[in-house]
């Protein structure tokens with residue numbers, strides 16, 4: 374059996390890992406049917422472990438999508454997304470020549486401008502272009518692990534301010550629009566979030582700042598804050614932490630919004646792209662305390678060369694080392 378496929382005879386589903394740091398495909402499941410407890414637990418565990426899970430060839434209705442999402446918790450209503458009138462927790466992204474996509478081609482976790490951002494988002498492809506319109510994901514737990522020990526120590530215990538700034542562009546210049554914007558600013562004031570959050574299930578440390586909603590590091594002047602945020606935002610751009618999803622109709626992707634960022638690639642206009650989405654309520658993020666300097670590990674990528682009298686790790690010699698040895 375493929376070693377990337379989990380061999381668990383008690384699991385009712387098959388989980389195939391598709392990326393080193395994130396993503397897996399789940400098969401042997403029919404999402405037109407309610408999930409029994411064992412199936413739900415297996416899917417929930419796969420979400421936490423792989424951060425992005427993909428279900429192919431699931432021709433489901435909007436009600437099926439809503440039922441699937443509700444199995445994980447209460448569905449939330451996005452204040453600025455195009456919602457279905459009678460079912461505001463169902464988001465309808467209907468983009469075409471007359472309705473260009475807005476505001477999702479920027480790295481982000483969903484709705485971090487809220488006190489309790491969603492725990493997960495489920496997106497279902499109804500009608501997608503032949504090429505283009507992929508969604509990029511980045512594991513922010515892997516991104517945190519990839520920072521140097523010094524940077525991890527430095528940012529532990531810091532807090533950042535998140536704001537719905539991108540959606541302010543949806544409001545016009547009229548007096549009524551400005552009044553409405555003030556109303557929304559009062560309803561959704563900026564939120565202070567930990568820069569490093571602890572995943573409530575896995576316990577992994579997650580880099581929890583994103584360029585769409587994070588506007589400042591608390592307690593720093595603007596130049597310091599901008600410089601640090603730029604460095605941290607860059608982590609999502611590193612290919613090793615990414616998974617790029619190519620959609621087909623009737624594919625469903627669920628991501629753990631507590632540990633991944635995503636970016637909807639806007640290269641398909643004026644083609645039609647129709648997606649449905651539900652979002653599941655999450656907890657208030659909990660941060661890590663400021664680091665104890667004594668807890669610093671040795672520099673993790675230091676590779677010793679040649680023989681090691683202490684019995685430690687040895688690495689193959691490089692050409693210049695062999696030439697030095699040869700005299």
Ligand SMILES: [Fe+2]
Pocket residue numbers: 477481482483635
């Ligand atoms: Fe999003």
